[in-house]
Amino acid sequence: MTTSIDPPQVDSERTVSVTVNGVHREATVPVRRVLSDFLRDDLGLTGTHVGCAHGVCGSCTVMVDGDPVRSCLVLAVQVQGAQVTTVEGLARDDHQGGQVLHPVQEAFRECHALQCGFCTPGFLVTIAAGLEARDAAEEITEEEVDELVGGNLCRCTGYANIKKAVRHAAATMREDAR
Amino acid sequence: MTTKLFGEPVRRREDARLITGRGRYLDDIGAGALAAAFVRSPHAHARVLDVDVEAALDVEGLVAVYTYEDLTGPMAEPLPVLIPHPQLHAPRTGYPLANGVVNHVGEPVVMVVATDRYVAEDAAERIVVTYEELPVVVGVDAAREARAAVHEDVPDNVAARHHQETGDVEPALAAAPHTLSFTQYIERSACMPLEGKGVHARWDADDASLRVYSSTQASTSVRAAIAAKLELSLDRVEVIAPDVGGGFGVKIVHPWPEELLVPMAAIRLGREVKWAEDRREHFISSAHERQQRQEITVGYDDDGRITALDVHVWHDNGAYTPYGIIVPIVTATQLVGPYAIPVYRVVVESVFTNTVIVTPYRGAGRPQGCYAMERTMDRIADDLGLDRAEVRRRNLITPDQFPYDHHLTFQDGRPVIYDSGDYPGLLDKLVALVGWDEAGALRADARSRGKMLGVGMALYVEGTGPGPYEGGHVQVLGSGKVLVSTGLTSQGQGHETVFAQIVASELGVPIEDVEVHTGDTRRFGYAVGTFASRAAVMSGNAVALAARGVREKAIRIAADVLEANPEDLEIDEGLVQVRGTPGASIPLRTVAVLSNPLRYAFDEAAKQATQFAKAGSDDKPPVAEGDAPGLEHRDYYSPIRSTFASGAHAAVVEIDPATWEIDVVRYAVVHDCGNVVNPMIVEGQVHGGVAQGVGGALYERMAYDADGQLQNASFMDFLMPYASEVPDIAIDHQETPSPLNPLGIKGAGEAGVIPGTAAIASAIEDAVGRRITSMPISPTELYDLMRNETAERTQASLQTGVPA
Numbered sequence: 001m002t003t004s005i006d007p008p009q010v011d012s013e014r015t016v017s018v019t020v021n022g023v024h025r026e027a028t029v030p031v032r033r034v035l036s037d038f039l040r041d042d043l044g045l046t047g048t049h050v051g052c053a054h055g056v057c058g059s060c061t062v063m064v065d066g067d068p069v070r071s072c073l074v075l076a077v078q079v080q081g082a083q084v085t086t087v088e089g090l091a092r093d094d095h096q097g098g099q100v101l102h103p104v105q106e107a108f109r110e111c112h113a114l115q116c117g118f119c120t121p122g123f124l125v126t127i128a129a130g131l132e133a134r135d136a137a138e139e140i141t142e143e144e145v146d147e148l149v150g151g152n153l154c155r156c157t158g159y160a161n162i163k164k165a166v167r168h169a170a171a172t173m174r175e176d177a178r
Numbered sequence: 179m180t181t182k183l184f185g186e187p188v189r190r191r192e193d194a195r196l197i198t199g200r201g202r203y204l205d206d207i208g209a210g211a212l213a214a215a216f217v218r219s220p221h222a223h224a225r226v227l228d229v230d231v232e233a234a235l236d237v238e239g240l241v242a243v244y245t246y247e248d249l250t251g252p253m254a255e256p257l258p259v260l261i262p263h264p265q266l267h268a269p270r271t272g273y274p275l276a277n278g279v280v281n282h283v284g285e286p287v288v289m290v291v292a293t294d295r296y297v298a299e300d301a302a303e304r305i306v307v308t309y310e311e312l313p314v315v316v317g318v319d320a321a322r323e324a325r326a327a328v329h330e331d332v333p334d335n336v337a338a339r340h341h342q343e344t345g346d347v348e349p350a351l352a353a354a355p356h357t358l359s360f361t362q363y364i365e366r367s368a369c370m371p372l373e374g375k376g377v378h379a380r381w382d383a384d385d386a387s388l389r390v391y392s393s394t395q396a397s398t399s400v401r402a403a404i405a406a407k408l409e410l411s412l413d414r415v416e417v418i419a420p421d422v423g424g425g426f427g428v429k430i431v432h433p434w435p436e437e438l439l440v441p442m443a444a445i446r447l448g449r450e451v452k453w454a455e456d457r458r459e460h461f462i463s464s465a466h467e468r469q470q471r472q473e474i475t476v477g478y479d480d481d482g483r484i485t486a487l488d489v490h491v492w493h494d495n496g497a498y499t500p501y502g503i504i505v506p507i508v509t510a511t512q513l514v515g516p517y518a519i520p521v522y523r524v525v526v527e528s529v530f531t532n533t534v535i536v537t538p539y540r541g542a543g544r545p546q547g548c549y550a551m552e553r554t555m556d557r558i559a560d561d562l563g564l565d566r567a568e569v570r571r572r573n574l575i576t577p578d579q580f581p582y583d584h585h586l587t588f589q590d591g592r593p594v595i596y597d598s599g600d601y602p603g604l605l606d607k608l609v610a611l612v613g614w615d616e617a618g619a620l621r622a623d624a625r626s627r628g629k630m631l632g633v634g635m636a637l638y639v640e641g642t643g644p645g646p647y648e649g650g651h652v653q654v655l656g657s658g659k660v661l662v663s664t665g666l667t668s669q670g671q672g673h674e675t676v677f678a679q680i681v682a683s684e685l686g687v688p689i690e691d692v693e694v695h696t697g698d699t700r701r702f703g704y705a706v707g708t709f710a711s712r713a714a715v716m717s718g719n720a721v722a723l724a725a726r727g728v729r730e731k732a733i734r735i736a737a738d739v740l741e742a743n744p745e746d747l748e749i750d751e752g753l754v755q756v757r758g759t760p761g762a763s764i765p766l767r768t769v770a771v772l773s774n775p776l777r778y779a780f781d782e783a784a785k786q787a788t789q790f791a792k793a794g795s796d797d798k799p800p801v802a803e804g805d806a807p808g809l810e811h812r813d814y815y816s817p818i819r820s821t822f823a824s825g826a827h828a829a830v831v832e833i834d835p836a837t838w839e840i841d842v843v844r845y846a847v848v849h850d851c852g853n854v855v856n857p858m859i860v861e862g863q864v865h866g867g868v869a870q871g872v873g874g875a876l877y878e879r880m881a882y883d884a885d886g887q888l889q890n891a892s893f894m895d896f897l898m899p900y901a902s903e904v905p906d907i908a909i910d911h912q913e914t915p916s917p918l919n920p921l922g923i924k925g926a927g928e929a930g931v932i933p934g935t936a937a938i939a940s941a942i943e944d945a946v947g948r949r950i951t952s953m954p955i956s957p958t959e960l961y962d963l964m965r966n967e968t969a970e971r972t973q974a975s976l977q978t979g980v981p982a
Binding site: 004030032041044045046047048049050051052054055056057059086088090091098101103105108109110112114115116117118119120121124146149150151153154155156157158159160161162163174 | 189190192193194196197198199200201202205206209292295369370371372373413421422423424426459463564638667671672858859861862865866867868869870892894898900901902906907923930
């Protein structure tokens, strides 16, 4: 399919409407604004971090319609109309005015799976997306654990405790699924 | 006591905010601030002939452009030489913005400030700088040859010649029954924290004060440097290290040009200005470490005991020497490791190259020293046909030899006197943990699968916790909250947790009541910084001393109120009580209220301390002589010299002779950092260090071409370990407390990384039977080595004929 479009000027603007963490958000931004900057600078959600800005480290990972996406490689205008989940949206309301952490957040704290914490939001979102996409009742395999943590860089932890946290979170979700 | 938390794997107190996206890293601060971007040199060595900003001026949103011409006063002078040393005979530093010459790719030439980073980069792109290229020096060998000079006035490229010796090495070598001489190389890697550097500055013109946030390891010294360079009174400047996304050494260097230029722009523009380093900037304009050429001559007897060691290191310090010769000194002094070396001479020539500066990266010269010493042990073992563990054992300092004086001078200017340790104990544990004596079976098993297997080990001693000092302040509020502050900064080490554990234990309060603040000059103005595995030793002891001061005062006040003997009082769970007398107690928060005699009752609790409520002698002033209001204490810990942690690592590697892929299949660590405050955190430090060690041994290198262009300045090309590259790590602990400090602790931050390169080189050599003389080593390099007919074979492989 060939579509002819006018090349947009870098300073041309579009209004982007998205649902972020369950809340409708809208901002008018230059078309070249990448999603990570849109979330951080236009919507004030600074939990999403930019570690390399070229799609390798995974710190900026967010969910777009449930799938983990490197928000530094996506333009804000590309997520028009989508459901975006950032680290700020992983916890759920407990309906008593507080929040319940996602099992993977709990597991990261329990297993000392973070040190400086900069890459952590990307890991949390990637792992949460992966765990939510699998059958929680099934025991997690080492191959699955490796797959879930294998695409993100961490310079502090050496990954051992991140893997441990994935196992821990999967076990919690398995327990909850019973 | 229920509040004894020292030594417990307490969950981290910083995690709640970091796992929910509520961390506050540099780039999370200052929404709406102006953004800075830099025009950086594309050449490794050039004269700047002209800077034409004309084309940038049309960019909508441009606010300001600065070149060297715009710098005034101390800003127009070279950046400071942070750590001067008499043997650093040719110190050189750059300018905040290039002054006529650039000496490495990435050196800042122009700063652009605009409404946002996109616009700032648009403008920066349009600025035309005209350069006249100059000859380029890359690598230690080129620097030695000195066919070109990095700095015109240093024609031999030698910045420093660091020299230490413990005896007359030449006759000792001449008298040695055996000698060996060899040369080996180690390449550059870098800290690569996931968060780059960054600076945010806000000038309050009415108050004439500057607040700077910097992703730094040394906020107090950044503050002093900004005050000096921008000619501000120190009291008008505050510097705060917010949450810092990793440091590993690179953020101890300061002031970075951006740390001065961003505040300068904020003052001149009267607007908030921010710069957050991008990844490419971090590669080409921050700092690297590790590159050395090592020429080693060792003398030893028939049993493999070293009688003399002579080491000549050529150390690449990059284009400038802002951090002095700390890395060379650390290599020189930590090289000897856990061994008794009767006569030792070391010369480190620190040379200029047209590359990014070399300053401490986790280990800070120790991995190189360990690589020199441990590979020497391997050579001796191979030459004499002895087991590598046995040769090491014969050379170890024994537990009865402490304190052990190496007669060397350490990086803190103090003698290298090991405080305590049990090195044979470490080695025994390591041999058991990795299964050293069963290597033959592992080898046979691998062979049956068509793989080559090798084992290697490396031991180290790490000087940790160097002075001059750190301080701590502990204050109990009337609410019962205990505020702890220290000037030293945090980059993920869990200081909020470990310092809280220490204070909660010392003071006898629940850890939930303790709140720790680090790296904020508003709270604590005196500090040195976070480096050399010193935080737990230095600030840990400082906050312990401060807590003891508070405890003493609390007991004195409570004894007065309870009409008890101070010696009978204890504090537990925030309650000061008479030991063994239930009911005779007073909450610490009430003691805090009473410690501050009041005129005004601003709340219910305060009433107790007002002038008509409080009982007291009419003959004494409300605040006794020599006393001060408030339940708080400030104290400092200043050590006589460094503590010395130690450890031993072993690696088992499997090599696939079809692809020459090197797989670390087993990794064992025995670790001794004295008393452990939080074993969970120490283990995390070891894990992270080992990952960096494996990266440095097998994957990471700074690939400069002959023109000084860094060919792999991205995470696509510079290979940091993902989870798939890091082996499972078996850890065993040993605790030999330090006699030098009240808590008996030694540092743990860098330990994991130090022996990685040495142990893995040893394992690969064991597997393939070829001398490994340059690290890191890639599968391609190993393939080339195996195909090279002239490559040196180990004696072991010649005797067994295996592997061919």
